[in-house]
Amino acid sequence: MSSRGLWADVALRAAWARQDWAAILREYRRAAGMSQRQLEPLVGMPQPHISAIESGRRQVTSAEVRARITEGLRVPPELTMVPARPDLDDWAPPTELRERIAHGHATGRTDLRTADWIGEVLAQHRRAEDEIGGRDLWPVVRSQLDTVTRLIPGTTGPAADRLLLLAAEHAHWLSWVAAQQDRKGVALAWIDLAHGWAVDGGHTDMASWVHRVRSYYSLQHGDPIRALRTAEAARLTAGTSPAAASAAAHQAAKAAAAVSERKRAQRLADQALELALQVPDEGDRPGWLYWLNPTRAMLQHADTAYACRDWQTAAAGIRDALPALTGYPRDHAYYQARLEDAARRV
Incomplete structure (x- = not known):
């Protein structure tokens, strides 16, 4: 695997974000399948020094050593620009991001290989978020x-639109993490950016999805009327894919x-399941x-039954589908708790 390909590894990128030099060396070696001895020529240090850093017996404090590791491991440019770990107060989107987008669609050409790479690693971040955080x-x-x-x-034309979608996907991810940290205002600021960029780029699926996320936030914060209104805006977005x-x-x-509209909820749940099953791949x-595979679609259908207090349908649906849910520990725990509670109420 190329050095750049190794840096798609999420645990390695997380170690870099923490500036945990011991973890950086360990995670790089794990991803590359290398021994400490094999790492020597890359970082310009003998194996005993590498071992001392990885074990915590030696700290990396020298700018020269950090530069040598950074260059030797060929850290991608977007990571070398990562700032020190921010405080939560610094998480809101800055004005300069909006300024860059405002000046988009100029005549010109951009090499999109960097964007392709960043799109790949964002996909890895999504999948690893349960384990890495x-x-x-x-x-x-x-x-x-x-x-x-x-x-x-x-950039101009379709290339600019593609970049707007990638920007929207990042803003959505940042919103989601801010929401998990209970930073409601920050989460809404990022999701609003994501929606604007999705609309600017003509990406109806993302525009619908961020409305859906906004609805989720409202429901989580005890405002089901607003949640229903926003979810309907997501559902009625024209041109969306079945998923x-x-x-x-x-x-x-x-x-x-x-809001106790149970018949409406059941009808919508049936519709959601039918649409998801149209795109199993x-x-x-x-x-x-x-x-959103068939297993998740069936669990979501059962979850709506739980919300409607149809305990028997909820328990049966979760019991049938849950064994096939693998690799999502938080979601598995969520549905297991739902199953146990529904089963007690039957």
Whole structure:
């Protein structure tokens, strides 16, 4: 694997974001399948020094040693620009991001290989967020977004639209992590940026999805009426794919159940399941909906039944589908708790 390909590894990128030099060396070796001895010529240090750093017996404090490791391991440019781990107060989107987008669509050509690379690693961040955690990856994704938005002013036409989608995907990810840190205002600021960029770029699936996320936030914060209104805006976005339409319908179903419109909720849940089953293959869904396979669709259908207090249907549906859910520990725990509670109520 190339050095750049190694840096798609999420645990390695998270170690870099923390500036944990011991973890950087360990994670690089793990990803590359290298011994400490094999690492010697890359970082210009003998194996005993590498061992001392990895074990914590020696700290990397010298700028010269840090530069040598950075150059030797060929750290990608978007990571070398990562700032020190930010305080939560610094998480809001800065004005300069909007300025870059405002000057987009100029006549010109941009080499999109950097954007392709960043799109690949963002996909890895999504899949690993359960294990790695968004807090550690925040500065990495924030730096990636800077790299993407700097490309936009010199790009035009479909290439600029493609970059706007990638920027929107990053803003959505940042919003989601901020919400998990209970930074409601910051989460809404990022999701609003994501929606604007999606609309500017003509990406209806992303425009619908961020409405769906906004609805989720409202429901989580005890405002089901607003959640239903926003979910309906997501559901009625014209031109969405079956997967995006399914996600919106499911969110509308949960919101309808929360305002006690149970028949409406059940109808929307059936619609969401039907739409999801039209696209069982991951390649037919937007990248951020990689997880919406038939198993997840059936679990979501059962979850709506739970929200409607149809305990028997909920328990049966979760019991049938849950064994096939692998690789999502938090979601597995969520549905297991739902199953146990519904089973007690039957």
